[in-house]
Amino acid sequence: MADYGADLVNRTSPLSGFHGGSSTVRLEAAPPAERISLRARAEDVAALSSALGVDLPVRPKTSASANARSALWLGPDEWLVIAEENGGLMQAAKNSGALHSATDVSHRNTAILVSGPGAAAAINAGCPQDLSLKVFPVGACSRTVFGKVEIVLLRTGDEAFRMEVWRSFSDYAFGLLAEGAQDAAV
Amino acid sequence: MLLIHCPYCEEDRSELEFRWAGEAHIARPENISAISDEEFAEYFFLRNNEKGLTYERWRHIHGCGRFFNAARDTVSDRFLMTYKAGMPKQMLPETGASEETVETYEATEGDAR
Numbered sequence: 197m198a199d200y201g202a203d204l205v206n207r208t209s210p211l212s213g214f215h216g217g218s219s220t221v222r223l224e225a226a227p228p229a230e231r232i233s234l235r236a237r238a239e240d241v242a243a244l245s246s247a248l249g250v251d252l253p254v255r256p257k258t259s260a261s262a263n264a265r266s267a268l269w270l271g272p273d274e275w276l277v278i279a280e281e282n283g284g285l286m287q288a289a290k291n292s293g294a295l296h297s298a299t300d301v302s303h304r305n306t307a308i309l310v311s312g313p314g315a316a317a318a319i320n321a322g323c324p325q326d327l328s329l330k331v332f333p334v335g336a337c338s339r340t341v342f343g344k345v346e347i348v349l350l351r352t353g354d355e356a357f358r359m360e361v362w363r364s365f366s367d368y369a370f371g372l373l374a375e376g377a378q379d380a381a382v
Numbered sequence: 383m384l385l386i387h388c389p390y391c392e393e394d395r396s397e398l399e400f401r402w403a404g405e406a407h408i409a410r411p412e413n414i415s416a417i418s419d420e421e422f423a424e425y426f427f428l429r430n431n432e433k434g435l436t437y438e439r440w441r442h443i444h445g446c447g448r449f450f451n452a453a454r455d456t457v458s459d460r461f462l463m464t465y466k467a468g469m470p471k472q473m474l475p476e477t478g479a480s481e482e483t484v485e486t487y488e489a490t491e492g493d494a495r
Contacts, residue, residue: 256390256391256392256393256446257391257393270446270447271390271445271446271447271448272390272446272448274446274447324383324395324396324398324399325395325396338391338445339444339445339446339447340395340399340444340445341396341398341399341444346444
């Protein structure tokens with residue numbers, strides 16, 4: 197039968213079929229992950245940390261990873277928690293018994309994995325932050341801007357970053373990264 | 383590019399991550415339903431718009447999301463100090479910052495001939 201309209205059965209990643217990169221930068225769409233936007237008071241951090249199985253960081257620009265989950269400091273009372281394999285973040289937060297606000301943003305965000313020796317230069321095509329290892333070490337994370345969209349940037353390795361971006365902006369972010377990757381290879 | 387020190391992130395960040403949020407240290411009247419229209423206009427609409435040193439609220443909207451206060455020179459555009467929201471108005475440290483504003487080109491061009 198001919199192909200009529202949208203495929204409503206299979207979920208499609210917003211970045212499926214996107215290709216980009218250069219000789220020094222590799223761009224990949226990250227596999228689907230579960231994410232929550234978490235707000236909590238300082239006195240409830242300990243209970244939430246043990247319920248989620250990852251210590252919520254309390255220092256600016258830091259993240260923590262454990263049990264295939266990452267917790268990214270976004271603000272003094274705000275975190276982005278990402279679960280790449282074992283989900284159930286909402287239930288885990290609920291089980292903590294601590295006062296908090298958790299919103300499932302799994303489908304609001306998508307992520308682009310940027311790696312290679314030119315990764316930082318490609319991101320700096322649209323991001324004003326200093327991405328040198330001294331100022332932005334492995335594990336550092338920050339909400340910032342990339343061109344005209346807001347992103348959350350996490351450094352996963354010396355030459356590897358995870359860029360969390362809203363799915364409706366991902367087309368733009370990937371395109372700008374692809375151009376940055378070309379420039380980084382020059 | 384202008385760098386602004388965020389007191390919550392504890393480092394200098396690009397101005398692209400920030401938004402201006404109006405004059406700082408404006409106290410909301412406690413008896414707001416009882417005050418006159420003139421007093422309400424004074425509180426709600428009228429701002430000093432000072433030349434030189436001003437105290438403003440800024441928001442690190444594309445960073446930690448927090449509001450904070452900043453002392454800024456509106457002539458030179460220099461940020462003299464930033465501090466957390468809720469803190470009382472901070473006096474400028476004596477060293478470095480000058481109360482005098484920098485003369486603009488427009489202000490002096492009439493005398494230059």
